[in-house]
Amino acid sequence: xxxxxxxxxxxxxxxxxxxxxxxxxxxxxxxxxxxxxxxxxxxxxxxxxxxxxxxxxxxxxxxxxxxxxxxxxxxxxxxxxxxxxxxxxxxxxxxxxxxxxxxxxxxxxxxxxxxxxxxxxxxxxxxxxxxxxxxxxxxxxxxxxxxxxxxxxxxxxxxxxxxxxxxxxxxxxxxxxxxxxxxxxxxxxxxxxxxxxxxxxxxxxxxxxxxxxxxxxxxxxxxxxxxxxxxxxxxxx
Numbered sequence: 001x002x003x004x005x006x007x008x009x010x011x012x013x014x015x016x017x018x019x020x021x022x023x024x025x026x027x028x029x030x031x032x033x034x035x036x037x038x039x040x041x042x043x044x045x046x047x048x049x050x051x052x053x054x055x056x057x058x059x060x061x062x063x064x065x066x067x068x069x070x071x072x073x074x075x076x077x078x079x080x081x082x083x084x085x086x087x088x089x090x091x092x093x094x095x096x097x098x099x100x101x102x103x104x105x106x107x108x109x110x111x112x113x114x115x116x117x118x119x120x121x122x123x124x125x126x127x128x129x130x131x132x133x134x135x136x137x138x139x140x141x142x143x144x145x146x147x148x149x150x151x152x153x154x155x156x157x158x159x160x161x162x163x164x165x166x167x168x169x170x171x172x173x174x175x176x177x178x179x180x181x182x183x184x185x186x187x188x189x190x191x192x193x194x195x196x197x198x199x200x201x202x203x204x205x206x207x208x209x210x211x212x213x214x215x216x217x218x219x220x221x222x223x224x225x226x227x228x229x230x231x232x233x234x235x236x237x
Contacts, residue, residue, distance in 0.1 A: 004227055005234030007041060007193060009065055009168065009175045011161055014047045014057070015146070016180035017197055018220050026217030030061045032224040037062060039231045044068065044164060046157050046177075046187065048117070048144045050110040051076055066167055070117035071142060071151060071183060072160035077167050084159070085116040085152035089136045093150050094118050096132050108147055116155075119147040144183060158186025178223060179204065180216070195223050 012018060018029035033043050044065030047054045051069040055076055058067050066077040075082045098105045101124060108119035120129070122143070129148050130141045142149040157179075165172045177184070177191035180200045188194030188207055196208035197219030205211045210226075212219030 003234075004176075004193065004230035006174060007176045007227060007231070008170060009042045009044055009164070010036060010224075010227065011044045011046050011065070011068070011157075011164065011175060011177040011187060011191065012063070012220070013157075013177075013179035013181070013184050013187070014045060014049070014054070015144075016199060016216060017178055018217050020216050021199075025057075026221075029217040029220050029224075032221050032228075034062045035228060036224055037064060039228050040235070041227060041231060042168075046160065046179075047071075048119075048142070048147075048149060048183065050113040051081065051115070052113050053110065066164045068157060068160040068164070070114060071144075071149065072156045072158070073116040073152065075160050075163045075167070077164075081115075082163065083115045084163075085155050086138070087116045089139055090116060090118040090150040090152070093133050093136060093139060094120070097129065100132065101128070116152060118150040119144075120150070122148055142183065145181070156186040157184060158188075158190040161187055161190045176227070178220060180219075197223075 019025050036043055042065040043063040045054055045058045045063050046068035048071040051074045054069045055067045073085045104124050106121040106123050133139050133141050140153050142151045173192035175191050176193040177187045178195035180197045194208045195210045196204045197212050199215040212222045214222045
């Protein structure tokens with residue numbers, strides 16, 4: 001694990017990490033992301049959302065790092081899009097679910113813009129969805145709190161962090177990550193320095209190197225200020 005002053009990239013989950021409890025983006029977090037960038041820390045957004053959403057947010061708030069979308073299935077850098085996972089089985093599973101449950105299956109509006117991962121609204125119990133999806137050896141169901149995702153196994157945000165490391169030719173020890181949910185566990189496990197905001201589940205906090213006192217965006221801002229302070233100390237040496 002590198003010292004904070006040596007961190008060059010910070011991978012940031014979006015929902016629950018730079019938003020408030022209602023899911024609204026915190027403008028103070030945006031300001032801290034821009035300050036991190038000015039201090040020499042490249043910020044990379046990571047989300048379960050579709051690439052157009054995550055990329056647009058990244059561009060407008062000034063985060064210059066690679067974009068991780070669909071919980072790791074898509075990584076974009078400088079217009080180059082890398083796709084991981086076979087989209088055929090998620091779409092096939094969706095078709096079967098629709099045939100079985102009809103209009104009880106409600107797709108996310110973002111599905112037409114997704115490359116691999118398929119999102120459906122949690123309008124029926126998760127185990128109903130898992131009953132079909134579990135028939136595919138290469139698929140699993142992810143509960144993002146906002147939707148059920150029909151998602152390829154062995155591809156997650158941690159996998160994507162390794163891709164980012166390769167694309168930037170930067171060892172993972174120089175990459176920090178911050179998140180708030182069980183979906184961020186692989187991300188923190190692969191990062192050189194892992195941070196959990198206080199609204200995170202116990203499982204994420206247990207593997208984090210730093211747990212913030214603040215919740216949601218307050219927690220992100222708290223750690224961002226610590227990182228900025230350490231980077232500035234390092235620059236003075």
